[in-house]
Every structure is written in C-alpha cells, then in structure tokens.
Amino acid sequence: MSPLPPELSTELHRLVTAVDNPREAAVDVMYALQHHYGYLCDEAMHRAAEVLGMTTLELESLATFYDYLYRRPVGRYVIHVCDSVVCWMFHQDSIFDYLCRTLGVPPGGTTEDGLFTVLPAACVGNCHNAPTMLINGRFYDRLTPEAVDAVIAELRAGTEEPVRCK
Amino acid sequence: MPDLIIDGRPVTVDKGVSVIEAAERAGVMIPRFCWHKSLGAAGACRLCAVMFVEGPVKGLEMSCMTPAADGMVVETGHPKAVAFRRQIIELLMANHPHDCPVCDEGGHCLLQDETISGGHSLRRFPGRKRTYQDQNLGPFIQHEMNRCIHCYRCARFYQDYCGYRDFGPMQNANRVYFGRFEDGPLDNPFAGNLADLCPTGTLTDKPGRFVARRWDCQRAPSVCLHCSLGCNVTALSRYRRVARIEARDNAAINGAFICDRGRYGFGYQSAQERPRAPLAAGRPATPEEALRAAAGLLAAAAKRHGPDAVAVVGGQRSTMETQAALIALARAAGWRAPAFFAAAREQAQARQALYALTPPRARSLADLAKADAVLVVGVSPLADAPMLTLTLRQAARAGAAIFLADPRPLALPLDHVHLPLAPRQLAAVLAVAAAGEDASGLIQQKFPLAPELWPRLEALAQAMAKAKRPALAYAPALAASLPGDDRVGLFPVLAQAGTAGAALLAPTDAPGLDELAAELAAGRIKAVIAVETDLFAAAPALAARLDALEALVVLDHLPTPTVAAAQVFLPTATLFETGGTLAASDGRLQRAEPVQAPGLSVLADGAGDHPPRDYARPLPGTDPAPAAFWCDRLGRALSLELPRHPLAEALAAHPVLADLDPVTLPAEGQRPTYPGREPATPESPPAQPAAEGLAVVMETPFFGGDELSRYAPLTADKTGPAVALLHPDDAAGLNLADGATVALDCGDAPATAAVRLHPGVARGVVVVPRLPRFDALPPNLGPCGLRRRETP
Numbered sequence: 015m016s017p018l019p020p021e022l023s024t025e026l027h028r029l030v031t032a033v034d035n036p037r038e039a040a041v042d043v044m045y046a047l048q049h050h051y052g053y054l055c056d057e058a059m060h061r062a063a064e065v066l067g068m069t070t071l072e073l074e075s076l077a078t079f080y081d082y083l084y085r086r087p088v089g090r091y092v093i094h095v096c097d098s099v100v101c102w103m104f105h106q107d108s109i110f111d112y113l114c115r116t117l118g119v120p121p122g123g124t125t126e127d128g129l130f131t132v133l134p135a136a137c138v139g140n141c142h143n144a145p146t147m148l149i150n151g152r153f154y155d156r157l158t159p160e161a162v163d164a165v166i167a168e169l170r171a172g173t174e175e176p177v178r179c180k
Numbered sequence: 181m182p183d184l185i186i187d188g189r190p191v192t193v194d195k196g197v198s199v200i201e202a203a204e205r206a207g208v209m210i211p212r213f214c215w216h217k218s219l220g221a222a223g224a225c226r227l228c229a230v231m232f233v234e235g236p237v238k239g240l241e242m243s244c245m246t247p248a249a250d251g252m253v254v255e256t257g258h259p260k261a262v263a264f265r266r267q268i269i270e271l272l273m274a275n276h277p278h279d280c281p282v283c284d285e286g287g288h289c290l291l292q293d294e295t296i297s298g299g300h301s302l303r304r305f306p307g308r309k310r311t312y313q314d315q316n317l318g319p320f321i322q323h324e325m326n327r328c329i330h331c332y333r334c335a336r337f338y339q340d341y342c343g344y345r346d347f348g349p350m351q352n353a354n355r356v357y358f359g360r361f362e363d364g365p366l367d368n369p370f371a372g373n374l375a376d377l378c379p380t381g382t383l384t385d386k387p388g389r390f391v392a393r394r395w396d397c398q399r400a401p402s403v404c405l406h407c408s409l410g411c412n413v414t415a416l417s418r419y420r421r422v423a424r425i426e427a428r429d430n431a432a433i434n435g436a437f438i439c440d441r442g443r444y445g446f447g448y449q450s451a452q453e454r455p456r457a458p459l460a461a462g463r464p465a466t467p468e469e470a471l472r473a474a475a476g477l478l479a480a481a482a483k484r485h486g487p488d489a490v491a492v493v494g495g496q497r498s499t500m501e502t503q504a505a506l507i508a509l510a511r512a513a514g515w516r517a518p519a520f521f522a523a524a525r526e527q528a529q530a531r532q533a534l535y536a537l538t539p540p541r542a543r544s545l546a547d548l549a550k551a552d553a554v555l556v557v558g559v560s561p562l563a564d565a566p567m568l569t570l571t572l573r574q575a576a577r578a579g580a581a582i583f584l585a586d587p588r589p590l591a592l593p594l595d596h597v598h599l600p601l602a603p604r605q606l607a608a609v610l611a612v613a614a615a616g617e618d619a620s621g622l623i624q625q626k627f628p629l630a631p632e633l634w635p636r637l638e639a640l641a642q643a644m645a646k647a648k649r650p651a652l653a654y655a656p657a658l659a660a661s662l663p664g665d666d667r668v669g670l671f672p673v674l675a676q677a678g679t680a681g682a683a684l685l686a687p688t689d690a691p692g693l694d695e696l697a698a699e700l701a702a703g704r705i706k707a708v709i710a711v712e713t714d715l716f717a718a719a720p721a722l723a724a725r726l727d728a729l730e731a732l733v734v735l736d737h738l739p740t741p742t743v744a745a746a747q748v749f750l751p752t753a754t755l756f757e758t759g760g761t762l763a764a765s766d767g768r769l770q771r772a773e774p775v776q777a778p779g780l781s782v783l784a785d786g787a788g789d790h791p792p793r794d795y796a797r798p799l800p801g802t803d804p805a806p807a808a809f810w811c812d813r814l815g816r817a818l819s820l821e822l823p824r825h826p827l828a829e830a831l832a833a834h835p836v837l838a839d840l841d842p843v844t845l846p847a848e849g850q851r852p853t854y855p856g857r858e859p860a861t862p863e864s865p866p867a868q869p870a871a872e873g874l875a876v877v878m879e880t881p882f883f884g885g886d887e888l889s890r891y892a893p894l895t896a897d898k899t900g901p902a903v904a905l906l907h908p909d910d911a912a913g914l915n916l917a918d919g920a921t922v923a924l925d926c927g928d929a930p931a932t933a934a935v936r937l938h939p940g941v942a943r944g945v946v947v948v949p950r951l952p953r954f955d956a957l958p959p960n961l962g963p964c965g966l967r968r969r970e971t972p
Contacts, residue, residue: 059361069345070361078351 015057022050026065036066040076044083053084081135089124089131091169094148097134101145105157109145110134112159116166129170184235184252199243199254200228210256211265211294213272213379214331215244218436219341224332226268227294231258240264262299269298272329275310275354276380283327285381288394291329312357317347318365319894320372320444322386330356333377343573343593344368358382369566369882372443376427376436385424387444387894392418400775401428401847403762404442405497405755406886407565408674409545410764410849411438415756421450421781422756432544432848433764439566441882445889449754450781453739453891456801459749467750467803471810474709474748475817477731478513481707487514489706491696493722494518495713497887498807499760499772500681500842502752504827505808506711507685512820516691518711520682522718523692525862526656530683533656533672535836536857537767543651543669544766549574551669553647555613555640556584558606558655559673561592563880565765568653568673572596581643583636585609587877588947589905589940597636600907600942601627602875607661607863612637613652614663617645630943644668656683660863672765676886680763684837685830693719700725707731711807712752714740714887720927720956735807738891751804753778758806761827761842768849769840778804873962874910874946878954885950902954904933904966905947911937916968924948925965927956932969 018026025046029039043065047058054062054077063070077083081094095110102108110121113132117125124131140146143155154165183192184202191206198221200210213225221244228243235252240260255261273295280286295301312325335348335358346367350357360366375385397416404411404425411434416424425446427438448454458470465473482490492510494503506518521527548554549571561569561584573594576582582596585606590598599609608626615622619641623634644650651669654662662670674680691699699705700722707730708715708722715723717740726732726745734746737754759774780801808826815822823829831837837852883898884890890899904922906914916922918937923930924946931953941947946961948954958965 071346071348071350074350074361075348078357 015060018050018061022046030065037068040066040068040073041080041083044073044077048083053087055087081133087124090129091149092131092133094133094135094138096138096140096144096146096148098137098141100137100141104144107159109147109157109159109162113147113162116162130166182248182250182252184248184250184254186254187256193248195247197248199230199246199248199252202248203230203243203254203256208256210243211297212244213290213294213329214333216333216337216377216436219333219336219377221245222332222336224330225272227265227272229261229264229268231255231261233258266298266300269295269300270304273300273303274305274307275326276329277309277326279327279381283324283381284322284384284389285327285378286393289381290379291327310354315359316363317360317371317383318386320386320440321366321374322384322389323359324382324384325357325359327380328356328358328382329380331379333379334358334374334383337373337377338368338371340577341573342368342370342570344371347371369440369562370437370570372440373427373437388416388424391423392416397423398775400759400773402755402759402775403677403764403770403772404438405677405762405888406439406442406445407567408677408679408765409433409565409567410677410762410766410768410770411442411567412770413438413442415446415775417756417776419782420776420779421783422446422775430848432546432768433766434545434567437567437570439570441566441886441889441895444894445883445886445892446756447892447894448738448888449756450784451739451891451893452784454737455739455743455749456751456778456780456804458751458803459746461747467805470748470750471813471817474731474733474750474814477748478515478707478709478733478814479818481730482513482515485704485706488516489704490515491691491699491705491708492516492518493693493696493708493710493713493715493719494520494682494686495711495718496520496676496678496682498678498681498712499755499758499762500678500685500769501758501760501827502712502807502811503678503681503685504830505811505822507687507830508823508826509811509815509820511687512815512822513818515709516696516705517687517689519691519693519696519719520686521692523694524690526692527683527686527690528688528862529659530656530674530679531688532659532857533654533674534680534683534763534767535854536659536662536670537672537851537854538666538856539853540666541668541670542767542851542854543671544768545571545671547669548572548651548653548671550578551575551580551647551649551651552578553581553643553650554583554653555609555644555650556582556586556653557609558586558603558658559584559653560586560588560590560879562590562882563588563885564655565673566882569593581639581647583613583640583643587875587942587945588879589938597639598940599633599636599640600940601630601633602942602944603657603877604875605942606655606658609637609640610652610654610658610661610663612641613644614665614668615641617642659857662857672767674765677762680765680767681761684763684834693722697721697725700728703728705729707733709733709735710742711735711811712737714738714742716741717887717952717955724927724956735810737804738887740887740891750810752807752810753804757804758808760806761845764849766851767854768851769837769842769845770849771842771845778802873960873965874906875944875960876957877945877947878950878957879905879947880950890952899951900949902931902933902949902951903936905936905938905941907941907943907945908937908939910941910943910945911935914966914968921969923967923969924954924957925961925967926954926958930967931957 029042030036033039044062048054051058059070138148145157147154186203186206189206193202203210210228212228214222223245230243233253236249314323317323338347344367374383397418402415404413412428412430414426414428425443457464458467460470460473494506576594585599623637653671733748735750735752737752756775757778759772881899883895889895916935920935
C-alpha cells in the first residue's frame with residue numbers, strides 16, 4: 015500500500031478523534047478515502063479498517079449498504095437517477111431507461127470512455143422537482159429526455175473538475 | 181406475571197417473555213426462522229405471525245416481537261395467520277434453489293419443515309432466482325448462499341452472541357449476503373454452531389458434508405470430553421464411524437451451543453492409527469493371550485518384589501466407571517492406589533475445589549452468565565474451558581464487570597479487565613477480591629512491585645464488594661485461598677473431562693505421579709499398569725525410566741508413545757462406544773450413552789470394496805472393550821474378588837456421592853450436596869521468585885491441545901506454532917528480540933521455540949503451548965533454562 019498524502023491522513027485522524035467512538039466516523043472516513051482513491055478499492059477498505067479499528071467486514075457491511083459509497087470503479091460522473099415513486103408519477107417513460115439507452119450502458123454500468131456511471135437511487139429527496147437526478151452532488155430538476163441530452167452534452171464538453179459529494 | 185391463553189391453553193409466564201416463547205411453554209410450536217431461544221427475536225422472517233383475538237394487542241402480529249401480556253388470547257391456527265404464513269413461505273421459497281437432494285441439511289431442515297407445514301408446494305413465481313457466489317469459510321463451515329432466507333441468525337450469533345467481527349451481513353434489500361470480506365477461515369472458535377443454527381442448508385458442517393443423512397445416523401446423547409465443563413453433545417455415527425457432533429441442549433451448562441474443539445475433536449475414534457488389536461510381548465495377540473500375559477507379568481512382579489512394586493496410573497480423560505474399576509482392581513490386588521494426578525497435592529486441591537461447591541455457593545455456567553461481577557483466576561477461558569468464554573460474554577453484555585487474573589495473554593471477545601500476574605501472585609488476588617471496597621492498603625502491601633495494576637485491582641475489589649451476584653471461576657490450585665463469603669458463587673475449572681471424577685473417586689492416600697517417578701528411580705517399582713493416560717505427557721519423569729520396568733501394561737484407545745512402549749496392550753473402547761458417567765467441573769454428574777459398537781468403520785474395513793466379499797470372518801476391529809471390562813477380566817485372571825459394579829459400589833461408599841445412582845441420573849445431570857472445603861486444603865508450594873528464573877505456564881492450544889483432539893485428524897494439525905511468549909521487559913532483560921529462536925531446558929534434549937513478545941504476559945513468566953515437545957519442561961526455568969539459539 016502506498017502511503018496516503020499527509021493532508022488526508024490528518025483529515026482522517028481529525029474525523030476519528032472528533033467523535034466518542036471511532037465507529038461513528040466510519041462512513042465519513044470511507045467517504046474521504048473514496049474521494050482520494052476514486053472508489054472504495056480493497057486498499058481503501060483496509061486503510062479505513064486500520065484508521066477506525068474495525069474489521070473490513072464491518073466496513074463492507076456499511077459500504078455495500080449505502081448508495082453513495084462505491085465498491086467498484088465508477089466513471090468521472092456518477093449519475094444517481096431517482097428511481098422512486100414520485101419521479102415515476104411525473105414521467106411516464108422512465109428517465110432511467112432513457113439514460114441507459116442514450117449512454118449505451120446497463121444499470122450500474124460505466125460508459126466506455128469512463129465518463130458516466132448510471133445508478134438507480136431510491137429517492138434522492140428532491141421530489142418537488144421530480145423527475146430528478148443527482149450528478150456528483152449537483153441536482154438536475156424536472157427532467158425530460160431533451161434536458162437529459164443537454165446535461166450529458168454539457169458534461170461531455172465540460173473541462174471543469176467534477177464536483178464531488180462531500 | 182402475565183396470564184394468557186394460547187390455542188385454548190392457559191399459560192403464565194414471567195414479564196418480558198415473548199408470545200412465541202410462552203407458546204413453547206404451553207406446548208405450542210409457532211413456526212419461526214429468525215427467533216432462537218438463545219439469540220432472541222429479530223423480526224426478520226415474519227413467519228411467526230399469529231392472531232391476537234383478545235387483549236391489549238389485536239390483529240395479526242409477530243409472536244416473537246410481542247411480549248406476553250395479561251388477558252391475551254392468541255390463536256396460532258387462525259385462518260388469516262395461516263394464510264399469512266403460507267405467503268411468507270412462498271416468498272422465501274421464491275429464491276430458494278430447491279436443491280434438497282444434494283443439500284446436507286435435507287431431512288433436518290427447518291425450511292423444509294416449514295414449507296411442508298405451511299402448505300406451499302407449487303411455485304407460482306415465474307421469475308429468475310437470485311444467485312450468489314459462495315465463499316470458502318475454512319475447514320469447518322460450508323457456504324451455500326443461494327439457499328439463504330435472510331433470517332440473520334448467523335450474523336446475530338457470530339457478532340452479538342460471540343463477539344467476533346469477521347463474518348456478517350453485507351449489501352441490502354433483496355441482495356443481502358452473509359459472509360466474510362474475503363475468503364478465509366472464520367476467526368470465531370464457536371463458528372461450528374452456525375451449522376446447527378442455520379435453519380437452511382446455507383451454512384452446514386463441512387467435515388460432515390456428504391458423509392451421511394442425519395436420519396441414517398445412529399444418534400445418542402453424549403458428553404464432551406475435550407475440557408472439564410461437561411457440555412452436552414449429540415454424537416452421530418454412520419457405518420461404525422462418528423460422523424458429526426452436534427450441540428445438545430442443557431440449559432444449566434452449555435445452553436444450545438458448544439465450541440469447535442468439542443465439535444471437531446472426535447476423529448480419534450475412527451483414526452487409522454487407533455490401536456485396536458491387543459499386544460502381548462509387543463506382538464499382536466488374542467485378547468485372552470494378552471490378558472494372560474498381563475496377569476502373568478503383574479503377578480510375577482508382585483510376587484518377586486511385593487505388591488507395592490506394582491504402580492497403577494489412571495487417566496483424567498476416563499469415565500468414572502473406568503476410574504472406579506481401576507481403583508477397585510488396585511485395591512483387590514493390594515497394589516499401590518492409582519495415581520491420577522501429577523502430585524498428591526493436586527489431587528487434594530481438585531477435590532477441595534469441588535467440595536467447596538456447597539448448595540448456596542455452587543454455580544453452573546448458566547448461573548455464571550447471570551452474575552453481575554465475575555473474577556476468573558488462573559484460568560484462560562478460551563484455552564481451558566472454551567464455553568466459559570461465551571458465558572462470560574453474555575454476563576458482560578448484561579452489564580457484569582469481568583476480571584481475569586492470569587499470567588497468559590488473553591484474547592477474549594468481551595469487555596474485561598486483565599490482571600497479568602504470575603501464578604504465585606494469584607492467591608493474593610483472591611484476598612483483594614474479598615477485601616471489601618477499601619482495599620488499597622492491602623493491594624499496595626500484596627503487590628508492591630506492580631503499581632501499574634493497582635487501579636485495576638482497586639476496581640476489582642470495589643466491583644466484587646458492590647455486586648449483588650458476584651462469582652468466582654478458579655483453577656483448583658487456588659482451592660485453599662477461596663474466600664469464605666457465601667455471597668460469592670463458585671465455579672471451578674479443572675484440567676480435563678475426567679479430572680473431577682478422579683478427584684472424587686481416588687483414595688485420599690493415592691500417590692501422585694511425582695511420587696511414583698521417585699519410587700521407580702529408587703527401584704521400588706517394577707511394574708506399571710497405565711489406563712487411558714499417556715505417561716510421556718502426564719508423567720515425563722516416570723516415562724523416562726520405563727526401561728527399568730519388568731512389566732508395562734497399557735490400556736488405551738489413542739496411539740500414544742506409552743502404547744508404543746507397552747509390553748502388553750489391551751485396546752479400550754471410546755466414550756462413543758461405551759458411554760459412561762462423567763463429573764463436570766461444576767460438580768454435576770452426567771451420563772453419556774454409547775452411540776455405536778466398537779469395530780472398524782466400514783470405510784476403513786471395505787477399503788472402497790463394499791460390501792466386503794469375505795463373508796466368513798468375524799467383524800473386524802471389535803477387540804476394543806470398555807476399560808472397566810478389561811480391569812474386571814484382569815482381576816479374574818489374577819483370581820481376585822472384584823465388585824460387580826465398581827462405580828455403584830464406590831458411590832455408595834462415598835461420603836458425598838452416596839445418594840447418587842449412576843443409572844438413573846436425570847438428563848440435566850445431578851449435583852450432589854458437597855460438604856464444603858475441608859480446612860486442611862494444601863496450598864501450592866511457593867514458587868521461585870522471578871529473579872531466579874521464569875515460571876513456566878502452559879497454554880492449551882484451542883485445537884490439538886487436549887490429548888484426544890491431538891489424535892483427531894481434523895484438529896491435530898491446528899495446534900499453532902511452538903512459541904514462547906514473554907513480557908517485553910523480561911525479554912529485554914534476557915536480551916531477546918521478537919522472533920528469536922530459543923532453546924528451553926527440558927531434560928535430555930532442549931525444546932526449541934520462537935520468542936514472541938506480548939505485553940499481556942505476566943512478568944517473570946514464560947508461556948508455552950501444551951505441545952508434546954514441551955511436556956517435560958520443569959515448572960521453573962532457571963537462569964540458564966532459556967538460551968538464545970543462533971538460527972543456522
């Protein structure tokens with residue numbers, strides 16, 4: 015395992031010492047490591063286990079439970095498409111299907127250029143703007159197929175560093 | 181106390197008892213998957229739904245999640261409840277692979293039972309079934325995740341009940357997966373229970389896989405021989421070979437579980453190396469020839485040198501029947517009384533450790549789990565009495581303070597305070613525990629050199645003083661120092677399964693093995709008869725002089741070096757073949773039933789060519805007989821008057837055990853009324869102070885550490901490395917680094933070991949595993965007893 019950058023080590027230490035029981039910081043620590051590694055690779059899991067004094071199994075239980083922790087490599091933009099009941103009500107043809115068709119990937123798949131990963135999410139808490147999706151921490155509201163096309167085109171052309179969830 | 185009616189049967193239970201448990205007491209078995217009486221409710225499977233028609237709760241509810249309340253009227257067979265349960269079963273079966281014909285659980289599977297009883301027989305769901313990748317979970321548990329119904333029993337047992345953290349649930353919703361982070365053996369030394377617990381074939385017994393259907397096995401209630409606790413087990417045998425050991429419920433001792441040492445240590449019964457043929461003059465013989473030879477040799481030695489020239493050695497892994505028969509034989513022949521213990525002092529200590537268990541003070545393992553402060557002294561729970569670990573964990577989960585005073589480093593899955601103290605300091609810990617809340621003066625006086633332990637010792641004194649139900653688990657060497665306070669419950673942990681029996685039955689003037697060794701060295705012993713004991717392990721000093729004997733007669737069922745040295749050998753039957761009476765360490769006498777006849781397993785006998793084509797021959801391998809039988813025959817060959825039922829007569833004549841009848845012992849065992857400790861309990865001799873060397877403390881490896889599992893193929897290779905554990909400060913004083921190779925002074929040939937440093941080791945102590953190579957280590961290693969060896 016290559017050493018972590020000192021600022022990340024400091025940050026992990028801060029997260030763990032800020033709480034009564036290191037366990038409480040488990041998700042935050044994994045998030046920080048995910049940000050560093052791009053996804054929660056096995057090395058990241060072992061790092062988290064060391065920092066938290068938990069077993070990799072306990073962390074795996076958490077990491078595989080939550081939607082925003084990725085145990086497999088993901089694209090530059092992770093599209094969490096809301097797959098919940100309100101979004102269905104507001105759009106007859108599934109935005110989710112449309113995205114998969116447009117990008118040519120199955121649910122959970124990553125485009126060949128490594129730009130996009132499409133994941134269903136059981137409600138992203140943006141029902142008043144349904145149908146909706148969440149890309150790297152940014153909401154896209156009241157989607158239509160045309161709006162989705164525009165977003166994809168914008169992201170493809172974009173050069174800015176993607177916003178990561180924090 | 182809530183009164184309720186379940187299916188028309190009135191039942192009264194304690195407050196807090198769930199309806200499913202109340203129903204069980206009324207004799208109504210409500211279908212369930214996730215609820216287990218030791219694990220409690222999870223509400224995960226939804227199968228135990230019943231209809232509440234009257235009372236504070238109304239409608240269809242889960243009986244495991246609903247506490248029994250006054251006035252409840254419950255109908256388990258209400259049409260709505262039945263229909264609900266049928267749907268649940270259908271849902272659970274939607275993903276089940278239905279591979280019962282190739283599943284080891286088939287025939288004793290809760291899912292099968294509930295599917296049939298739920299009336300589900302036709303699949304309506306046309307979709308695909310969920311599939312998983314299985315993991316290799318090590319040598320004992322087989323993983324087949326496709327069969328899982330997500331009841332969470334395994335995860336709750338593994339993490340909550342046992343406290344191990346390398347196996348558990350992953351993913352979510354319909355994809356929940358129970359396993360490890362990656363393939364590998366399970367850390368939990370109680371993981372074998374997963375096979376018993378799992379209501380499906382997801383987690384099954386790997387060594388017993390594809391060996392036999394459960395209904396084809398001969399089954400018998402037995403008692404575990406792998407430590408002194410006396411856990412109850414069911415032995416399963418197929419084709420004259422023990423196929424599997426399962427936990428058997430005994431609410432007072434092991435509850436529903438056993439440890440993996442007890443579950444997987446049975447292989448000595450059918451091991452290829454097991455000596456099954458009698459030997460006379462070192463050559464195979466018929467039983468009659470061997471008996472005649474043994475009688476001739478022993479009689480000749482007694483005639484030439486006097487009856488005192490015959491020494492008798494008994495084993496601590498024998499049944500009380502064997503021990504009583506041996507004692508009766510020695511008495512009738514006028515030989516020396518049998519030696520069961522390393523020293524006469526140890527025998528007296530073990531007896532006093534049991535005699536101290538007067539009715540107000542005796543505790544069972546189940547009682548110990550309810551204590552609110554427990555002090556464990558001189559016992560390493562995982563090594564000496566594995567199930568004690570789980571008991572302590574349950575006590576700790578309920579809020580008890582757990583203190584362990586032991587020189588060995590302890591890796592226990594529970595909150596505890598460890599007091600790493602040398603054996604000679606342990607008696608002082610008992611004094612501190614009994615000193616009341618203000619013990620600081622005593623602590624400073626008794627432990628002047630260990631100020632780092634003072635806070636822990638003060639916490640101990642306070643916890644024991646404040647506790648309402650304090651308890652003490654102790655090694656017999658501390659019997660003389662037990663506090664007299666009747667408030668403190670007592671639970672001794674003895675060396676082996678037969679130790680309590682030997683301590684109770686052996687004549688009080690019986691010699692120790694050390695005395696026999698000295699007598700042999702002095703030329704006053706000319707013949708030895710050893711029954712179910714390995715002299716090389718139990719009495720190395722005696723074993724070193726076997727050449728000086730005129731006769732060595734050995735009775736055993738293990739291929740020990742003692743058997744190899746025997747002039748006359750008589751094969752004995754194992755507990756699986758004889759059954760017998762055993763005294764557990766909590767003073768309870770229990771009965772084990774035989775599960776099969778002795779005889780070579782069909783697998784070994786037929787060598788794959790089944791059925792054997794040689795029809796005329798007698799059943800092979802049937803020479804082994806109960807050791808008590810051989811003792812009786814030997815007595816007859818010597819024309820002695822022997823009691824017809826040695827154990828019954830020994831019990832009848834015993835000051836404490838006279839009320840017990842070994843034939844009619846109740847299923848949960850019976851504890852006699854012990855009279856209390858006698859005043860003249862011998863203390864252990866003062867050991868050398870640390871400055872003069874290191875005290876040697878043995879740690880029994882979890883597998884292969886006891887004599888039986890040492891010869892069981894499944895466990896024999898899992899003893900772990902030969903390491904000598906030292907405190908880092910002691911190692912620094914000896915100029916030893918972690919990983920250095922050392923030679924330990926061990927009689928003729930030094931034993932080598934790798935040094936490991938561990939801060940949990942007491943100062944002045946070296947901890948070595950109980951392996952054959954260390955058997956001859958002296959109790960104290962002098963200044964030159966531990967030398968660094970240059971690695972070649």
